[in-house]
Amino acid sequence: MAKVLVVTSGKGGVGKTTSTAALGAALAQTGQNVVVVDFDVGLRNLDLVMGAERRVVFDLINVIQGDAKLSQALIRDKRIETLSILPASQTRDKDALTAEGVARVMQELREKFDWVVCDSPAGIERGAQLAMYHADHAIVVTNPEVSSVRDSDRIIGMLDSTTEKAKGGGKIEKHLLLTRYDPARAARGEMLRIEDVLEILSIPLLGIIPESEEVLRASNLGAPVTLSSPDSPPARAYAEAARRLEGEKLEITVPTERRGLFARLFKGKS
Amino acid sequence: MSLFGSLFGRGTKTSAPVARDRLQILLAHERTGEGNESDLLSKLQAEILEVIKRHIPVEQEKVQVKLDRGNSVSMLEIDIEVPQIRTPGRP
Numbered sequence: 001m002a003k004v005l006v007v008t009s010g011k012g013g014v015g016k017t018t019s020t021a022a023l024g025a026a027l028a029q030t031g032q033n034v035v036v037v038d039f040d041v042g043l044r045n046l047d048l049v050m051g052a053e054r055r056v057v058f059d060l061i062n063v064i065q066g067d068a069k070l071s072q073a074l075i076r077d078k079r080i081e082t083l084s085i086l087p088a089s090q091t092r093d094k095d096a097l098t099a100e101g102v103a104r105v106m107q108e109l110r111e112k113f114d115w116v117v118c119d120s121p122a123g124i125e126r127g128a129q130l131a132m133y134h135a136d137h138a139i140v141v142t143n144p145e146v147s148s149v150r151d152s153d154r155i156i157g158m159l160d161s162t163t164e165k166a167k168g169g170g171k172i173e174k175h176l177l178l179t180r181y182d183p184a185r186a187a188r189g190e191m192l193r194i195e196d197v198l199e200i201l202s203i204p205l206l207g208i209i210p211e212s213e214e215v216l217r218a219s220n221l222g223a224p225v226t227l228s229s230p231d232s233p234p235a236r237a238y239a240e241a242a243r244r245l246e247g248e249k250l251e252i253t254v255p256t257e258r259r260g261l262f263a264r265l266f267k268g269k270s
Numbered sequence: 271m272s273l274f275g276s277l278f279g280r281g282t283k284t285s286a287p288v289a290r291d292r293l294q295i296l297l298a299h300e301r302t303g304e305g306n307e308s309d310l311l312s313k314l315q316a317e318i319l320e321v322i323k324r325h326i327p328v329e330q331e332k333v334q335v336k337l338d339r340g341n342s343v344s345m346l347e348i349d350i351e352v353p354q355i356r357t358p359g360r361p
Contacts (some may be wrong), residue, residue, distance in 0.1 A: 051298050057311055067312045071333060090300065121356040220289035 002110040005245070006135035006231030007177075008159075010151030012122030014143045015179040018215055020119035021049045021236070023139070025224035026242035028083035032114040032185065035074065037086045039131035040121035041097055044088035050077065051222025054086050063090035065099030070108050077120050079227055084113075093126040106134040124158060133150045137173040137245075139206060143180045144192040152176075152201055175206035177241060182211045183254050208254045209234050233257060295341055311335060311346070318348060326352060 007020045017040075024036040038046035041061060047053045052075045063086075070086075073154035077083035086109075089096065109116045120131035132138060138159050142152040154173060165172040178197060185191040198205060214232040218225035226235045226242075233255040240250055315335050322328055332351035337344065 047297065048292070050290075054294070056335055057335050057337045062312065071331065072333070075291060217285045220285035222292060224287075 001098070002113055003115055003137060004106065004110065004114065004135050005137050005139060006120055006132040007117065007139045007141060008120040008128065008132055008147070008155055009141040010124060010128075010134045010155040011121065011143075011148045014094050014141050014148050014210070015215075016122070016141050017046050017049050017119055018219065019139065019141050019177055019179065019209070019238070020046060020117055021224035022218075022226045022238040023242050023245070024115070024117045025077075025080060025083060026226045026239045027115050027117070027245065028080045029226070029239075030242070030246065030257070032118065032246075033080060033082050033112070034115045035084045035086055035109055035113045036117045036119060037109070038098075039127055040092045040119065041088045041092060041127060044090050044193065045120070046119050047075075047085060047087045048222065049219050050085050050224065052077070052087070054223070056087045058090040058168055059087045060105065061096045062186060063105055064096070070105065071111075079223070082169070090204075094121075094125075097130050099130065099133070102130050103134065124154060128155075129158070129162055132159060133162070135159075135172060136165065137164060137175070139175055139177050140203065141177045142203070144178060144182075144186065144194075144195060144197055146192075149192070149197055149200055154204060156201060172243035174203045176201055176203050177206045177209065179209040179210050180211045182255060205252055206244055207237050207252060208239045209241075210254050210256070231258060295339060299339055311337070314346075315348065319350075322350060322352075327354065 005023075007016050007023070009016050018151045020036050024034050024107055028034040036046060036050070036058065038044050040046070040058075044059070047056050055075050058073035060073070062068040063070050065259045074084045074086055077085065106116065118131045118135065119120040121127040138151050140159075142148050142153060159172050159174055160166050162173050176198065178194060181194070182191055185195045194205070194208060210233045212232060212234045214234055215225055218228040221228050225232065225236050229235055230239070240252075240255075315333060319328060319330065319333060324347075328350055334349040336347040336349065
């Protein structure tokens with residue numbers, strides 16, 4: 001049975017697209033069939049972060065409006081066979097997304113894939129609501145920063161009231177993904193600590209992604225960080241988060257740089 | 271990364287030039303106002319299909335359109351699965 005995830009946050013720039021790409025790739029690397037879906041109509045970027053921007057022919061809106069079949073709009077990743085992307089439209093606006101159209105496409109995606117990972121646009125309006133509507137499970141991406149935590153709180157409220165699950169009297173599964181975390185700054189009292197954020201938002205933690213240069217490098221190259229530098233701390237944190245999504249019970253840690261003997265001898269503490 | 275790290279570390283240290291090249295190609299396409307490229311592509315697909323259908327039965331599902339945008343040249347690949355054509359009256 002397919003599982004639909006929404007990666008959401010309210011606030012922009014906290015790492016939704018990065019996280020969608022990294023988690024999607026990590027899930028697909030375990031051999032499961034995964035599609036990542038860009039819901040940011042008008043401002044698509046998942047294609048760019050995934051390195052598929054030159055191969056976009058049709059998009060979600062084309063499928064919704066019947067101009068193209070779903071199979072024609074899906075782009076197969078060149079690195080991982082079981083990973084596909086469904087891009088958003090760059091030229092239409094979000095009003096082209098109809099509730100019925102999205103429902104139809106989501107149903108078809110559920111039949112084809114094991115995991116459907118929806119990258120939500122920022123904000124709390126129509127696009128964000130449609131992205132979360134069909135989700136079984138929400139990943140709330142939050143930075144340890146006051147405005148991000150506040151917006152996440154707002155989004156959590158919406159997940160519990162305006163989604164299909166919530167309307168049917170059920171409860172949508174929710175997890176927190178803390179991104180851009182800097183343990184040293186948190187220890188010095190310069191950054192909200194994990195416990196602070198968890199206490200305020202009171203949803204379970206899926207993972208902690210440390211602040212890292214590798215994330216920018218990955219988007220420069222057009223590869224999910226789990227593929228561009230799989231041994232880096234953020235990649236390991238995403239890979240572990242993906243295993244937790246698959247039901248594994250793993251202790252949550254903040255991965256740190258693995259350094260060889262040479263680096264340690266010559267560089268000391270970085 | 272230190273000098274030592276850049277000498278002995280990963281060979282692909284500078285990712286920014288890759289990012290610049292990718293953006294230049296992408297934005298060159300997006301700025302030229304061929305915004306509704308997908309409309310053009312769906313039109314092309316429909317018309318090509320129409321021509322082929324005059325001669326052989328083809329399902330819309332069996333058509334794949336692939337694109338690879340390059341710096342100066344883009345590749346449009348239209349893949350049509352053609353069913354076996356029975357040639358009548360063969361001994």
